[in-house]
Each structure stands twice: as C-alpha cells, then as structure tokens.
Amino acid sequence: MKISNKTILITGATDGIGKVLAIEFSKLGSNIILLGRDASKLDKVYDQLDQSNASQKHLILEADLALLNHESAHEILKAITSEYNSLDGIINNAAILGTMTTLEDYELSRWDEVLNINLRAPFILSKTLKPALENASDPRIIFTSSGVAKIGRAFWGAYSVSKFGLKGLAEIFANELESTSSIKVFNFDPGATQTKMRASARPAEDPSSLKTPSELVDCYLWFFSEESSNSKKHYFEYDELSRKVTST
Numbered sequence: 001m002k003i004s005n006k007t008i009l010i011t012g013a014t015d016g017i018g019k020v021l022a023i024e025f026s027k028l029g030s031n032i033i034l035l036g037r038d039a040s041k042l043d044k045v046y047d048q049l050d051q052s053n054a055s056q057k058h059l060i061l062e063a064d065l066a067l068l069n070h071e072s073a074h075e076i077l078k079a080i081t082s083e084y085n086s087l088d089g090i091i092n093n094a095a096i097l098g099t100m101t102t103l104e105d106y107e108l109s110r111w112d113e114v115l116n117i118n119l120r121a122p123f124i125l126s127k128t129l130k131p132a133l134e135n136a137s138d139p140r141i142i143f144t145s146s147g148v149a150k151i152g153r154a155f156w157g158a159y160s161v162s163k164f165g166l167k168g169l170a171e172i173f174a175n176e177l178e179s180t181s182s183i184k185v186f187n188f189d190p191g192a193t194q195t196k197m198r199a200s201a202r203p204a205e206d207p208s209s210l211k212t213p214s215e216l217v218d219c220y221l222w223f224f225s226e227e228s229s230n231s232k233k234h235y236f237e238y239d240e241l242s243r244k245v246t247s248t
C-alpha cells in the first residue's frame with residue numbers, strides 16, 4: 001500500500017484513533033495535516049510525527065469543528081493549497097459523544113454541538129476541499145461510522161443520530177461522485193476501540209479488553225490501496241475489513 005508522499009488531512013488528530021493514524025501514516029512517508037481544536041495537543045502530536053524523509057511536510061490546522069462555516073472551511077482550503085499541490089485524502093474522524101441520556105432530557109445546545117461536529121463539519125469540509133482532492137491521482141474521503149448508525153439504541157441520542165446522518169451523507173457523496181469524479185468515498189465503523197470516547201460511553205468496561213487504535217492502522221491503509229480503488233462497496237465494519245486486510 002503506497003502511502004508515501006500522499007497528503008492526508010486527519011480531523012480529530014489530537015487523541016484516540018486520529019492521533020495514532022497521524023503518527024503511523026507519517027512513519028510510512030505521508031504528509032500529515034493535523035486538524036484539531038487544542039493548540040497545545042496539536043503541537044505535541046506534531047512533535048511525534050516522523051519527519052525522516054526530507055520531502056515530508058506536515059501541517060497543523062487549529063479549528064473548532066463545532067464552529068466550522070463556509071468562510072473558515074475556505075480558509076482551510078487556502079491553507080492546504082498554499083502548502084501542497086493536491087490533497088490525497090480526508091479522514092473525517094473527529095467526533096464527540098455528547099450526553100448519554102433520553103431524548104426527552106437531551107439539552108438542545110448539546111444536541112446542536114454534537115450534530116455540528118459529527119455531521120455538519122464533515123459535510124462542509126468534504127465539499128469545500130473537493131477541488132484540492134481532485135488535483136490528486138487517486139483521492140479518498142473517509143467518514144467514520146459507529147455501531148449505533150444502524151440501530152437506534154436508548155440513551156445514545158445525538159451521537160447515534162449524527163452517525164445515521166453520516167451514513168446517508170457518505171452514500172450520497174459516493175453516488176454523486178462515482179460517475180463525475182475520481183474521488184472514492186468510504187464510511188468505516190472502527191468498532192470498540194480503547195480511547196477516551198469509548199471510556200466515557202462505557203465507564204464500567206475494562207479498556208484492556210478492547211483493541212488499541214494501532215490495530216486499526218491496516219484497515220485505514222487499505223482505504224488508500226489500489227484494491228480499494230476497485231471496491232464497489234462503500235461501508236465497512238472493522239471485523240469484516242480486518243479479515244480482508246489480513247488475507248491480502
């Protein structure tokens with residue numbers, strides 16, 4: 001899987017899955033664009049990126065995705081196109097869990113925050129950065145799903161609704177782009193993974209019983225492979241994809 005010299009934007013790159021993907025992809029020679037809301041966490045991750053290849057160039061974009069709008073997304077496009085000739089991929093990874101409560105008790109401001117970060121921001125970012133992606137030879141947009149995108153479960157509220165919405169968004173993007181663009185769109189459910197989000201969703205669970213974010217790297221790499229260029233399928237879950245990547 002040739003990931004070296006590819007330029008990849010990872011949202012929510014300051015923690016959990018996004019942080020590990022950023023560090024591991026940099027070791028494989030990618031240029032990493034770290035997007036996060038916390039400047040000091042971004043600096044710390046930047047310092048852990050591999051820069052051993054002299055042609056590698058990483059970039060920090062500080063942005064609160066809860067506040068992303070047309071103007072700030074265009075600022076992001078400008079920042080990327082002034083540093084790189086093209087963008088090979090966006091991993092729309094950032095999300096928040098919101099509150100685990102009934103719909104009846106769900107606070108409206110919290111509901112809006114979850115929907116803005118988890119659903120509205122990936123929509124704005126992906127549509128705005130499309131011109132930069134189209135300058136790449138085999139570009140990707142990856143959305144991040146969840147088990148609660150398929151079945152509505154009590155207390156998962158806005159998070160679950162945002163992932164249902166994201167599934168629709170990914171399908172629509174995939175369908176619109178398949179005949180008009182070289183951009184491939186995927187939606188991936190990484191499954192239960194040892195991160196701070198999982199710990200706040202399931203505080204009683206033993207984190208050591210879960211896979212680590214590092215175990216997801218091969219799955220994310222597959223999305224940038226030649227094999228995935230021919231995939232007719234857009235939606236993948238960890239169990240299925242990990243079997244596929246280990247058998248190839």
Ligand code: NAP
Pocket residue numbers: 011012013014015016017018035036037038041063064065066067092093094095096117144145146147189190191192193194195196197198
């Ligand atoms: P995490 O450890 O909580 O990391 C989430 C990342 O998103 C952090 O870097 C966080 O930044 C960032 N973020 C949150 N709000 C943001 C905002 N307003 N602007 C910019 N960045 C923001 O979560 P994770 O478990 O790695 O989750 C990654 C993705 O996998 C999510 O889409 C999640 O829904 C999905 N997922 C996870 C699991 C699991 O078991 N972990 C299962 C299924 C799906 P800060 O560092 O500033 O908080």
